[in-house]
Amino acid sequence: MKPSSKSGSFSSYSTSTTLTYTYHYDHTPPPPANSIPQPSPSPSPSAAAATIQSAYRAHRIRALYRKIAAVDSEADRLQRLIQRQDTVDAVRTDHLEKLRMNEALMALLLKLDSVPGIDPTVRDARRKVTRRIVGLQEILDSVSESQIDESGWWSMKNWDELLADMEESICRERGGDEMERFCAQNLGFRCLQRFLREP
Structure with a gap:
């Protein structure tokens, strides 16, 4: 056999092979069980007790402050009354008027005395109003004794x-x-x- 006279012409054939790997997951997920909703964990009894005590304490302090504020407001009224000239004249001339004013101031002190000092801020507020009322008593005594x-x-x-x-x-x-x-x-x-x- 003679070689072909056509030179420079060359042809080639190539084949490629593609491999595909397929993984099969043989384990199927288990069927979902009938789930029961779990309640959220409740706080411990000591934490619940602390929360209740804190809320009660805050309520109690607010109530005591309202009582102190009411006494302070009444002390304001008595101070305005003591500053009036007709009250000064009445206290100087009438012993019963002085006694009535002193009893009103003493009643305020007794109300303050009934406020328990369960908190430092309550004690400070009570002490401040008490000193103010005692000062008013001393001023009233000075007015009645001044000649x-x-x-x-x-x-x-x-x-x-x-x-x-x-x-x-x-x-x-x-x-x-x-x-x-x-x-x-x-x-x-x-x-x-x-x-x-x-x-």
Whole structure:
């Protein structure tokens, strides 16, 4: 056999083989069981008791604050009454009027005394209002015991100056060297202002 005279022509055939790997999962998932809903875990009895106690304590403190606020509001009313000139005159001339005012202030102190000090903030609020009422009692006593002749009363000073003088004397008597702090805590802003204005 003779080679073909056609040169430069070459043909080739190739075949490719593709392999496909298939994995079969022989295990089928188990059928879903009838699931029973699980309740969420309840808190422990001690945690539940602590929550109840905390809520009750907060409620109790709010109730005590309302009681202290009511006494403080009544003390405001009595203070306005004590500052009136007709009350000052009545206290000076009528012993029963002074007794009536003192009893009203004492009743407020007894109400405060019935407030239990279950919390430090309640004790502080009770102490602050108590000191204020005691200060009002001392001012009332000073008004009834002061011997100012009626002729020089209006020319000498008005009621606010008299009250400021009484507060200052109580402040100096009770406060000692710590007068500024004592005034701020016990006798109010007017006494502190007067103290700060002094040279």
